[in-house]
Structures are given as C-alpha cells and as structure tokens.
Amino acid sequence: MRVAMMLYAGFQLLEVSGPMDVFHEANRLYGGAFYEPHLVGTSPGPVLASNGTAVATTACLSETSAPFDIVVVPGSPVVASPGDHGELAGWLSDTGPSARRLACISNGAFLLARAGLADRRWLSTHWRDAHRLAAEHPLVHVVSMPGCLKDGNLYSSGGASAGIPLALSLVREDLGESLVGMIAKTLLMQPDSRNGQSARGTP
Numbered sequence: 001m002r003v004a005m006m007l008y009a010g011f012q013l014l015e016v017s018g019p020m021d022v023f024h025e026a027n028r029l030y031g032g033a034f035y036e037p038h039l040v041g042t043s044p045g046p047v048l049a050s051n052g053t054a055v056a057t058t059a060c061l062s063e064t065s066a067p068f069d070i071v072v073v074p075g076s077p078v079v080a081s082p083g084d085h086g087e088l089a090g091w092l093s094d095t096g097p098s099a100r101r102l103a104c105i106s107n108g109a110f111l112l113a114r115a116g117l118a119d120r121r122w123l124s125t126h127w128r129d130a131h132r133l134a135a136e137h138p139l140v141h142v143v144s145m146p147g148c149l150k151d152g153n154l155y156s157s158g159g160a161s162a163g164i165p166l167a168l169s170l171v172r173e174d175l176g177e178s179l180v181g182m183i184a185k186t187l188l189m190q191p192d193s194r195n196g197q198s199a200r201g202t203p
Helices: 014-030 086-098 106-114 130-136 160-175 177-186
Strands: 002-006 036-041 046-048 054-056 070-073 101-105 122-124 141-143 148-151 154-157
Touching: 002 014, 014 036, 014 160, 014 177, 070 086, 070 106, 070 160, 086 106, 101 106, 101 160, 106 122, 106 130, 106 154, 106 160, 122 148, 122 154, 130 141, 148 160, 154 160, 160 177
Parallel strands: 002 036, 002 070, 070 101, 101 154, 122 141
Antiparallel strands: 046 054, 148 154
C-alpha cells in the first residue's frame, strides 16, 4: 500500500515521524511490506523541518505519477499564508481525488482545504487554528477535537501528538484491532477504539 508523507519547508517533524513509526511497526508485525512509505517533497533533496532537522525526500512531486493509497499532510507550528506552498496545494488538488484515503494532522488541514479536498466535509484541526480555517474556507465543516476524525475517506486530527492515533486508525481498518493493540503497546500508547470516529453526528 503506497503511502505519501508530504514534506514542505517548516513542517512539524513529529507529525511525520510518529505515523512513519506506526507504519514501520505494522510492517514488522505483519511480516512484510504492507505499507510502502514515500517521503514526498516539492523537489529532490532534504527538507528542513520546523525544529531544524533536515529530512531527505525519497520522491518529488514531478516523479509521482502512480496514485497513492494514502496521502498524509503534516502541519506546521506556523500556519502559512494562503499563497504559500502553492505547488503542493496544486499537486494535492490534482492527485488527491485519486487517493484511496486522505489524511491531515493538525493545521495540515489548511493544505487539504486549499486544495479543495474538504469542501462540505468535516475536518479537524488544532483548536488555535480552527477559527481561521473556518473563516478562510467557509465550505469546510471545521471542528477541533482530540484523536482522529473520519469523514468518508478523509481523516484529520486536532494536534501534533494525534498523528500516531490517526495512523493507528488507518492501520486498524487495514489490519485489524489486534495488530493495532500490539503497535500501541510498542509505542507506549493505549489503543483507543474511539479514534477514527465517524463524522456522522458531529455537532
């Protein structure tokens, strides 16, 4: 299963490393490469995270012709202006509809919204950014909540630390509750069956 972890200047490293650890543990326990993660950036080479860590891409936007099963968009400590990261937003707009599942962590929600992938859908983000997201994208149903929110094939989370629960929600659908419980124990978390709750009935 091809997974695109999107990288852009200033992304929050925890929001990439956490899900990557989940997918790695899932592969280890599954006994094979069920997930095939790709670190996708706008160009080849390292991308500087917000904490100064450089992360090397394994693919760039112009090289990713085949569709991805999962696309994960991390957030950043600082929400970019609407015109920033235009190339990434354009790629998401073009490629997102063909992805089996779309996911964003914290204010990575802005990039999915700017790509037009969250119109008339429920989307969670960090509580500090919820008002701005709703103001900039009135067609998006914005909430702020812990854990992971699911609306169809769109997954979102309310904060940087929710990246792991979000990834666990994806793995739960693919490989089941038992394997997710083992991953959660390995990563020193308690599995929570409430993660990945449906947007149906959300106020």
